[in-house]
Amino acid sequence: xxxxxxxxxxxxxxxxxxxxxxxxxxxxxxxxxxxxxxxxxxxxxxxxxxxxxxxxxxxxxxxxxxxxxxxxxxxxxxxxxxxxxxxxxxxxxxxxxxxxxxxxxxxxxxxxxxxxxxxxxxxxxxxxxxxxxxxxxxxxxxxxxxxxxxx
Numbered sequence: 001x002x003x004x005x006x007x008x009x010x011x012x013x014x015x016x017x018x019x020x021x022x023x024x025x026x027x028x029x030x031x032x033x034x035x036x037x038x039x040x041x042x043x044x045x046x047x048x049x050x051x052x053x054x055x056x057x058x059x060x061x062x063x064x065x066x067x068x069x070x071x072x073x074x075x076x077x078x079x080x081x082x083x084x085x086x087x088x089x090x091x092x093x094x095x096x097x098x099x100x101x102x103x104x105x106x107x108x109x110x111x112x113x114x115x116x117x118x119x120x121x122x123x124x125x126x127x128x129x130x131x132x133x134x135x136x137x138x139x140x141x142x143x144x145x146x147x148x149x150x151x
Contacts, residue, residue, distance in 0.1 A: 018116040025108050030092040035084050043083060047076035 021028075035043070051072045055061070062068050099107050 016116070016119070018112055018119055021115055022108060022112045025095050025111065029095045029111065031095070031098050032088040032092045034088060040080065040084070043080045044076050047079040048072050051075055051079075 052062075052068075055068070055072075060068065065071075093101070095107060095111075099105055
């Protein structure tokens with residue numbers, strides 16, 4: 001990627017990542033479908049029943065495997081998310097298309113506002129964890145020269 005392709009290149013100190021992302025919205029921002037509520041429950045239920053039926057044909061049942069339900073629930077969730085993610089990816093709208101469809105020409109401004117707000121919250125959250133990080137990061141430290149020499 002050249003500097004000409006990088007909107008963050010040459011940014012002065014007052015510009016921020018939210019502004020850089022806003023400049024990329026036309027190319028990089030898409031809106032996708034998302035199934036919620038009862039639809040998620042229905043799909044998960046379908047896969048739980050499917051998995052139980054398929055496993056029963058191999059001799060694996062809740063009677064032979066008392067902990068099977070936890071396995072079934074976990075895998076049903078994975079299959080449900082796989083299906084919904086695939087469908088969502090197949091139906092995406094670019095920001096320009098959403099502006100046309102909704103007639104809302106302030107979508108980009110609203111998204112920028114949300115980006116900035118969430119960046120600030122993420123940074124604030126990181127700062128609250130900062131006092132504990134040196135202890136946590138001890139495991140990431142370079143080995144001491146004496147310890148390396150002993151190996």
